[in-house]
Amino acid sequence: MLKVIHLNKTYGQTKRSLKDVNFTAQPGEVTAIIGPSGAGKTTILRSINQLIRDDSGQILLDDQDIRQANKAGLRKIRHHIGMIFQNYNLISPLTALENVLNGRLGAKSTLAGVFGMYSAAEKSEALRLLQEVGLGDYAYQRCDQLSGGQQQRVGIARALMQHPKMILCDEPIASLDPKSTKIVMDILRQLAQEKQLIILINLHQIDIALDYADHIVGINSGEIVFEGPSTDVNDQVLQQIYRQAEQPEQAVTANEH
Numbered sequence: 001m002l003k004v005i006h007l008n009k010t011y012g013q014t015k016r017s018l019k020d021v022n023f024t025a026q027p028g029e030v031t032a033i034i035g036p037s038g039a040g041k042t043t044i045l046r047s048i049n050q051l052i053r054d055d056s057g058q059i060l061l062d063d064q065d066i067r068q069a070n071k072a073g074l075r076k077i078r079h080h081i082g083m084i085f086q087n088y089n090l091i092s093p094l095t096a097l098e099n100v101l102n103g104r105l106g107a108k109s110t111l112a113g114v115f116g117m118y119s120a121a122e123k124s125e126a127l128r129l130l131q132e133v134g135l136g137d138y139a140y141q142r143c144d145q146l147s148g149g150q151q152q153r154v155g156i157a158r159a160l161m162q163h164p165k166m167i168l169c170d171e172p173i174a175s176l177d178p179k180s181t182k183i184v185m186d187i188l189r190q191l192a193q194e195k196q197l198i199i200l201i202n203l204h205q206i207d208i209a210l211d212y213a214d215h216i217v218g219i220n221s222g223e224i225v226f227e228g229p230s231t232d233v234n235d236q237v238l239q240q241i242y243r244q245a246e247q248p249e250q251a252v253t254a255n256e257h
């Protein structure tokens, strides 16, 4: 389980971007973080794998505090956290298979990584994962010759190559058409259920979040204003999450419904 406890982040001297953020994300579930632009969604994801340093709080992954890990410990923890990005972050001249194999880099020595030394077992696993995301026929195709939806599926296979406990997805469907969106979200939901992964997704599309997420975390101006099952999200909750900053603050929790 992922537990974020009393997390705070200030950019520079004064810009408080996360204010006492608390929420949980369970294995086997898709958890969506929703909220207006600038609310702090990306800052949460980047704090979780410590791409940025937050100010205070706890980030427990299976009871281990990621914030307390030393450099070697953090490298180990990160290896079990897959990342999916809006712009895919693939290496364009490389094939789909090579990009998926890159998911093993964190588990290899620098030398083996630099020279792309992968075992036969790793290659067959990468091929199997490409088949799992429906891209078995595209393994040897350069990534820049794939559609956006196909590239995102390569990104998912690369994350799976890390044998992750958790996958963090930052706006994974923002650049995709509705058909590719459905394919990618179906895959993510299936992965959560079948592999008991924690899937944590930042989303702008409320309808997709409500369709696919089991659990919703709503953030406004750096504060969590709702946490609960997606079935508890109604118009009142959405108004709280997407309210303008100048309106009075009033927390809504799942228990109040």
Ligand SMILES: Nc1ncnc2c1ncn2[C@@H]1O[C@H](COP(=O)(O)OP(=O)(O)OP(=O)(O)O)[C@@H](O)[C@H]1O
Pocket (backbone or CB within 6 Å): 011, 012, 015, 017, 035, 036, 037, 038, 039, 040, 041, 042, 043, 044
């Ligand atoms: N590197 C930075 N330096 C200063 N302020 C930052 C930095 N990164 C983000 N912020 C500020 O922190 C707040 C939260 O930003 P964040 O990117 O986490 O929001 P978001 O909810 O992901 O937004 P969006 O949906 O537009 O991507 C915003 O006010 C943003 O301007």
